[in-house]
Amino acid sequence: MIVFDKVVKRYPGDYVALGGVSFEIRHGELVVLSGHSGAGKSTLLKMIPAIERPTAGMVSINGQDVSRLRASAIPYLRRNLGLVLQESRLLFDRSVFDNVMLPLRITGHLPRDAAKRVDAALERVGLAGRGREMPPGLSGGEQQRVAIARAIVNRPSILIADEPTAHLDSAYARDIAGLFKSFNEAGVTIIVSTHDERLFSQWRPRRMVLGKGLLMRDFAA
Numbered sequence: 001m002i003v004f005d006k007v008v009k010r011y012p013g014d015y016v017a018l019g020g021v022s023f024e025i026r027h028g029e030l031v032v033l034s035g036h037s038g039a040g041k042s043t044l045l046k047m048i049p050a051i052e053r054p055t056a057g058m059v060s061i062n063g064q065d066v067s068r069l070r071a072s073a074i075p076y077l078r079r080n081l082g083l084v085l086q087e088s089r090l091l092f093d094r095s096v097f098d099n100v101m102l103p104l105r106i107t108g109h110l111p112r113d114a115a116k117r118v119d120a121a122l123e124r125v126g127l128a129g130r131g132r133e134m135p136p137g138l139s140g141g142e143q144q145r146v147a148i149a150r151a152i153v154n155r156p157s158i159l160i161a162d163e164p165t166a167h168l169d170s171a172y173a174r175d176i177a178g179l180f181k182s183f184n185e186a187g188v189t190i191i192v193s194t195h196d197e198r199l200f201s202q203w204r205p206r207r208m209v210l211g212k213g214l215l216m217r218d219f220a221a
């Protein structure tokens with residue numbers, strides 16, 4: 001369970017990006033977060049992996065307060081989270097395989113079955129056998145699939161994606177939305193922000209709408 005309790009985020013210059021946001025997300029939910037540009041979506045998502053910390057209030061995951069986590073504990077937190085953030089770009093000078101392998105290297109020791117995990121993640125996103133290719137040779141949609149493979153290679157129980165379909169044409173965007181749905185069906189909790197809620201509406205997700213740093217609407221699934 002993810003809990004936000006009266007979370008406030010003030011950036012330097014006193015800009016209030018989140019003005020006191022509270023909600024709970026249960027295990028296995030599919031949550032679509034929308035809101036105008038600057039509403040605070042990225043800020044909210046970044047609080048879950050402790051990339052941003054609340055100015056006030058608390059964020060917890062499965063009972064652990066992540067808003068005040070020691071720096072040394074953060075890698076353990078992130079090991080259980082899959083992240084597809086706007087800044088999580090691919091390394092263009094490394095193969096698709098190496099890009100997806102990256103989180104496995106970061107966690108310290110390579111699992112014995114690391115290569116198998118990478119292959120399984122690539123297969124999961126429809127890129128089986130493409131590991132040797134280089135990212136610049138892939139379409140935008142395929143690059144996004146690599147980023148998603150990289151996010152799921154650790155088999156996280158929670159997957160967070162910040163506008164994963166931005167810059168993709170509608171057919172690719174629908175494919176990517178379908179991928180998230182398939183992960184959700186496999187039991188993964190999904191929190192995805194989008195400018196286009198319609199991409200997910202057929203699955204009747206929980207819809208949360210942010211406006212000016214406040215939770216304006218929260219439609220249960």
Ligand SMILES: Nc1ncnc2c1ncn2[C@@H]1O[C@H](COP(=O)(O)OP(=O)(O)OP(=O)(O)O)[C@@H](O)[C@H]1O
Nearest residue numbers: 011012015017035036037038039040041042043044
């Ligand atoms: N590191 C930062 N320092 C100062 N202000 C910031 C920082 N990050 C975000 N902001 C400001 O906080 C507000 C919320 O930003 P945020 O990126 O969370 O919104 P968003 O809803 O994700 O927007 P978009 O849809 O454009 O990505 C914006 O006005 C932004 O300029």
